Amino acid sequence: MAKTDELSKKYNHDEVENGRYDWWVENGYFKANPKSNKPKFSIVLPPPNVTGKLHLGHAWDGSLQDALIRFKKLSGYETIYLPGMDHAGISMQSKVEERLRNNGINRFDLGREGFLEWAWDWKKEYAETIRQQWKTIGLSLDYSQEKFTLDEDINHLVNWVFVNMYNKGLIYKGKQIVNWDPQQKTAISNVEVIYKDTPGKMYYFKYRFKDNKDKYLEVATTRPETMFADQCIVVNPNDERYNKYIGKEVINPVNGETLPIIGDDYVEIDFGTGVMKATPAHDINDFEIAKRHNLAMPICLNEDGTVNEMGGNEYEGLDRFAARDKIVENLKKADDLIKIEDIDHQVGYSERSDAIVEPYLSTQWFVKMQPLAKMILDLQASDDAIKFFPERFNEVLKKWMENIHDWTISRQLWWGHRIPVWYHNETDEMYVGVNPPKDTENWTQDPDVLDTWFSSGLWPMATLGWNPDAQEQNEYFQAFFPTSVLVTGYDIIFFWVARMIFQSLEAVDEKPFDDVLIHGLVRDSEGRKMSKSLGNGIDPMDVIHEYGADALRFFLTTNSTPGQDIKYSEEKVRNAWNFINKLWNASRFVLMNLGDDFKPMNIDEITNNANLSDANKWILSELTSLKEVIIPNIEKYEFGIVGRELYSFVWDKYCSWFIELSKVELNNGDSDTKQVLFYVLKEILILLHPFIPFVTEEIYGKLGLKKSILEETIDTTKHEFESDYINYVIEMITALRDFRASNDIKKDVHLDAKLSNLTSEQEQLINNHLALINDYLENFVNTKVDNNLDLTNKKITSIPVDTFFIEIDNATFFDFEKQLEELEAKRAELKQELDRSEKMLANENFVKRAAPEKVQQEKDKYQNYQEQFKNLELKINELKSEKN
The missing domain is CATH 3.90.740.10 (Valyl/Leucyl/Isoleucyl-tRNA synthetase, editing domain)
Known part of the structure; x- marks a missing residue:
């Protein structure tokens, strides 16, 4: 099986990430199969403007989308992540004009066609830069479907939609007050x-x-x-x-x-x-x-x-x-x-x-918004409404639609979709058509172009190749439209989201997506908006160079809450790198301990073994609990919750505790422990892959399983064993380590301990596993259960664990004041938890609206806290009386 040198001794993000993306693309892992019988899941990438490089907001947006795509792929879905770029009308034209001025050229000297040649050169240059950034971030885009908003087929679609809306009376030409930019004219x-x-x-x-x-x-x-x-x-x-x-x-x-x-x-x-x-x-x-x-x-x-x-x-x-x-x-x-x-x-x-x-009186082209706004309002009042996360943004959309003004769609620019309207040179007759009039020499086309948002409003249909002239749509459109979820910032709900909805409803009589996940802005560490004027912008490529794409992605995704801004924190990115490094080292440990003859077994074979150790049962049960939390929370786009749960399980339960507990089993030659170490590691890699795809693919490749982790499926088999006492063991080890550290007691100092104040259930559970507990607590104590201890004995130090105590003989040490201080600090912590739990249970909204099991869980916590607090009070009072 695995060799100890298959994973390098040190995690190096450059070595792990270099070349991996090309390997994914070359092996077709991002290519969708519209003919697949699997359930379908699709996301369209909000097209970045070809005016410059991607910023941190783009990296956040893309990381969330890619995490969803990879998660759904690993959940058995046929997925497609649709790439593309936007021509960015006014912004792009101003950039090209600036480049011309720097070269001593006036666009009017070039003329329209000459200017457009410069613009297309710009597009080619920056489009390649953006693709390289997609690659660096690791976005699993299906490049066979990549679009640009000025592509020929999209131009045809835009013209068709304009003409269709004009013929329906939804587009008109008129003289009205408009917002006029005197600089861009x-x-x-x-x-x-x-x-x-x-x-x-x-x-x-x-x-x-x-x-x-x-x-x-x-x-x-x-x-x-x-x-x-x-x-x-x-x-x-x-x-x-x-x-x-x-x-x-x-x-x-x-x-x-x-x-x-x-x-x-x-x-x-x-x-x-x-x-x-x-x-x-x-x-x-x-x-x-x-x-x-x-x-x-x-x-x-x-x-x-x-x-x-x-x-x-x-x-x-x-x-x-x-x-x-x-x-x-x-x-x-x-x-x-x-x-x-x-x-x-x-x-x-x-x-x-x-x-x-x-404000300026001008003759322009307008979209009549009242009937289109009504389409959105009717949709959102129906059972087929688009779901917004958070839900409050649905109300924002509705308010905008209820107070809508007609939309000015003509722009006095050269870069963009030219309005498909011609005027007869002699009669001034107006012709509106998808194609030019036959005798074009007698007609002059309208010089204006359409607002950029007119074409990007068609984006979900355009990226999937919707053809207004076709009797039957192509297999991609049939399979993946409407798209599953739109992920975007709250700053463009009206700019883009609303327009996609009414453009889609009007053109194909379908909503463009099922869900909309709204996130906020990436702000600097002080909460300020990033801007050139403040000089506080962060280039995601610089962060990736320093810490790797995986670390940046893990920070951006797992610190994300729907609708909320995120503060950039280099410390948190560094912590994400440390987390990945922890996973790397744990994986090395597992691979080193498997042996060359290791062959992975089916998990059912492992769990059916009657001699499976409690530590193995415990980690399998904890893995099941983890999946039961994170899978539904990913479905609700609660990445922050998912991130905390994954971090806690991987860092604390697997890397720290299970690996430590497994050493006892491995020393005893337990082959089942190797199987469980291997299986849980594999599942961890699969669960983490949407967030840190490069390193999980690298480690997975050493497991000798399938060609790519992207061929795997999340195992939803439930493993539920009675192994809760392991949590007591962990708490005891933690308490004793803290006790030794705070009292400067060396590991080789022998401690005799007795457990007191146990419930009958706890006493039975621990007595049944006392030998194993002492194995796990090697170099710490010889543990015994004694509920008949004389608690007034001043020669005993009490360490609280859950609702019981570890009682240590004070013969070789004792710091009365420190012990009392620690117990009082513990009591203060418990008092805070009691107050929090009491307030929650007194909240009628919580009791009525929360799931019954959630309410019961809180009641159980409250009862447990009361018991702990009571015991601590007793112990503190005893110590005080002894002191006096």
Whole structure:
């Protein structure tokens, strides 16, 4: 069987991880078989933007997804993990433009086609970088299905969906107020606007009456540069202060034009001065007022944020903020400035360029959202609703859908899916079609492209090759759609999640996924968001170089709670490496003790042996208990719970205690112990594989079983034996070790111990295994049970274990104060546990809603704590009385 040198003496993550991924890919372990009879499980990778490298958030996202895929594969499912990348519209175009500028090139000199050549070169470069990072992290992606959002087949799909939605009246072209990015010179959607608290100023101006220039209305604005396009002054018709002025006229102080005073109940009587100016082309609320009152809607700003010809000779061409300063200066001189107030207010910034967004009247393409939002709301109210983890994010989705606005989908860019609309060069007739008109020379295509989220909203269908023209869909789509779970951050629920849902419902009348697992952000150790400005970003590749992909993955997955942020901690990554190292060393021990002639037996053959030792029974029972906890918790995406349970079992129960206890059996030549050591190690490797795939594959390869651990299946056979007394043994060993350490008692000092205060059940259990217990406690004590001890004997030191005591003769040592201090500390700990348990049992929600077995378990704990506390109180009082 195994040789002692088959695992190197020291765990080296570079040696373990190098080349392993290529081996998986070459052997087809990530390739899905849609014709398989196994149950199906599918995940689509949220496509990273080809604008740069993957960050720590991508590593977290991918590690969670890959853990689920590998777990399901090991649970007997046919799995597919679908890779791809996003063309990233505005962000990508700005990156390429920056590269062009650095090379002294203007994109307009290149023209559209020349610019796109540079963009595709960029995509090729960064796509390869991203693939290398997927490889380094260990994502088990089926590359045969890899997609890019600008692939030809996806472009066809996007065009088909656009045309189909247009024909249904769900897409329309119109002139509306949009969020305008003056730096990128394009419209952006509401969700691409980031609102920030920003210091600003509120300017109060005099709008003087036309028929009496000594009288004026006080009007406040934060954007004086839009005053050139003012169309009226608005007051509430029920405002007794101002309704008498409705129908009169005032003078616009910035250009001298006459403005009518109108009444509209949009104006709040108790807000501000109660008077507002309406600039319909530059404010969404003013736009709505203009539609109600048939006002003109002139635009006074250019697309780049400079003032246009409406500003006249003095202001035309000035940047909006320079114009603002000059307006204020001039109106102050003209005695038309009343005051300026410093304020903090919410200002919208473009997510991509960080430019301050300008509300701007523009002709764009829109998606009519009300009917699509209703589809989502109806779905989520049905029995077939998508399940959100945590559930509260379903409410977030519903609230957004209930307050939805039409979606601006056109972008004034060159990089992206060009809108499939053409205009006749002579008649201006509009043609909307999947394919261009036949006489293309007579038509000009719409220059705009679609919002990136329009194409990525089709991602689950696109990655599985859905073809709108096919009568029967391909085998991948039939087998794996809807996908099983979407794993993504809470910051793009509306950006992406909602759009995938309504795009899928509209196009194929099916939800795109069954579950949505929402996680938070990776923050730095101080809880701050990682950003370039703070310089606190962590490159996952640097972490992997230092500690390995397995250590990073174990940290990211097992510290994950649905919906919560995670703080990056190098110490925890180092602890993960130490955990893997512990597993490595334990595996070496097992392999070294198997012997060259070892042949693994079926677990049923092992457990049917009547002479199977209690230590072996104990670890098998504990393994069963472990699986009963972690398997359902993985299904609920509670990776934090899973991680703690795996860590505790592997580190404490297997590596520390079982291996130590097994040495007694191995010294006695017990072959069953070798079998159990081997079997439990194999199961540990399988259970850990989703989290630390590289090292588990490496160790598994030394077991002489199947070609890859990915060919294994988690064994759900239950092993339940009466071996609980081993837990007493472990507690006794721990207590005695701590006792020796705290009293500086060397191991070779002989200690005679007696056990007191045992229940009849405990007494019988321990007496039945006393010889074995003394074997396990070798070099510690000669243990006997004596429930008739004189507990007032001052020559005895009592060590609490569970509800009983180990009583040690004090002949060679005794520190009265220290002993009392330790017992009181133990009592304080127990008091905390008693209080916690008491509060939990007094909580009606817990008692009513928790599973009955969970409630009973807590009651049993509480009773046990009471018994321990009572015994400790007795012992402490006895010691105090002796002291006095």
